Amino acid sequence: MSNIVSNPIIPSGPKPKKFITTERAVVYSVLCICAAFFLFPLYIMVITSLKDLDGIRYGNIFVPTLHPSLGAWNKALFHACTGLYCQGILPGFWNSCKITGPSVIVSIAVASVTGYSLANWPFKFSEGFFTVLLVSSFIPYVVMLYPLVLITRWLGIYSTLPAVILVHTIFGLPILTLLFRNYFSSLPQELFKAARVDGAGYWRIFFQVFAPMSIPIFTVAVILQVTGIWNDFLFGVIYAGPTNYPMTVQLNNIVNSMEGVKEYNVDMAATILTGIVPLSIYFFSGKYFVRGIAAGAVKG
Numbered sequence: 001m002s003n004i005v006s007n008p009i010i011p012s013g014p015k016p017k018k019f020i021t022t023e024r025a026v027v028y029s030v031l032c033i034c035a036a037f038f039l040f041p042l043y044i045m046v047i048t049s050l051k052d053l054d055g056i057r058y059g060n061i062f063v064p065t066l067h068p069s070l071g072a073w074n075k076a077l078f079h080a081c082t083g084l085y086c087q088g089i090l091p092g093f094w095n096s097c098k099i100t101g102p103s104v105i106v107s108i109a110v111a112s113v114t115g116y117s118l119a120n121w122p123f124k125f126s127e128g129f130f131t132v133l134l135v136s137s138f139i140p141y142v143v144m145l146y147p148l149v150l151i152t153r154w155l156g157i158y159s160t161l162p163a164v165i166l167v168h169t170i171f172g173l174p175i176l177t178l179l180f181r182n183y184f185s186s187l188p189q190e191l192f193k194a195a196r197v198d199g200a201g202y203w204r205i206f207f208q209v210f211a212p213m214s215i216p217i218f219t220v221a222v223i224l225q226v227t228g229i230w231n232d233f234l235f236g237v238i239y240a241g242p243t244n245y246p247m248t249v250q251l252n253n254i255v256n257s258m259e260g261v262k263e264y265n266v267d268m269a270a271t272i273l274t275g276i277v278p279l280s281i282y283f284f285s286g287k288y289f290v291r292g293i294a295a296g297a298v299k300g
Contacts, residue, residue: 042272049073049269056264072265076273080266081257082250083242089270092250095161096230096277099246103165104225107172108218114173115180116206120192130181137174144171145238152239159241167239168229176221183217184210219285227278247274 044061050068051059059065078088085091117123118130148167152158157166187210195205211218236246245253251274255267 045268045272049265049272051265053261053263053265072263073269073273075263076254076266076270080254080270082245082253089247089250089254089273092245092247093273095240095244096246096248098161099164099168099236099240100226100229103168103172103229104222106165107169107176107225108221110169111173111176111221112180112211112214112218113206114177115182116184116210118177118181119184120189120205120210121202130177133174133177137178141171141234145234149238158239159244161240161244163239164235164244164246167235168225168232172225172228176225179217179221180214183214187213223281223285226281230278231275 047064048056048061049072050070051065052067052069052071055065055067076088077090079086080088082089082092118126148170149158152163152166155163155166157163191209192205195209200208230246231248232246233248233252236249237252240246240249251270254270
């Protein structure tokens, strides 16, 4: 007993921190308020889409119904009138998929190779070429609308899905090239030089050295392109044609219809269905988006 008293054990290491501190409480409180602010409209949309018209007329907008129904979702997807056709927004969903897929693949493929070339294989006037790309990324879309109408008419693809794909690919290239060029410039040049010493060429270095290290920036590019193209209304309504309207154009036709009874539950269901794809992409790829933006848009 005397040995224990005379030789007490002195604790070492950093002092344990409290789980709840004033700073942490403030941060989490602000985050919860911001989350509630942005999620509240989505909550209103969901509970409204599950009500019938009588529940909307005579009920409280903030209170969910006791008898939820998916009838509004079924009508929005299969039977809602989007102009001359009453087939719901499902045809628009497939049109959006046909537009988004090729536009994303082609624009990212071209921009990644272009950014890789500008960062690691400089050529004559490469800086001037990059400056032109940088400036063109800030040109307003409306400036190019009519010239692109003439170009797509001359190509014979106006009012078709290829016209929309071409336009989205063109407008996506400048900003994507900027992101890829900055990201590849931030990678260690020793890797590039070592690959060159080992005899690797242009494409082998790209696919075997740089591409495997560039998952974050590819994820950023996919998120930017998918959300931008999927949510686009202007290009779809101008270049697609009435039979090829994407989902956003058909949603506008449903919400802004002036004939018949205003079905707010169908409007809310159609809106959620239209936005579910970009919401899902952000939900599953959010951490890669932040990481890629930090590496590709800040460095360089």
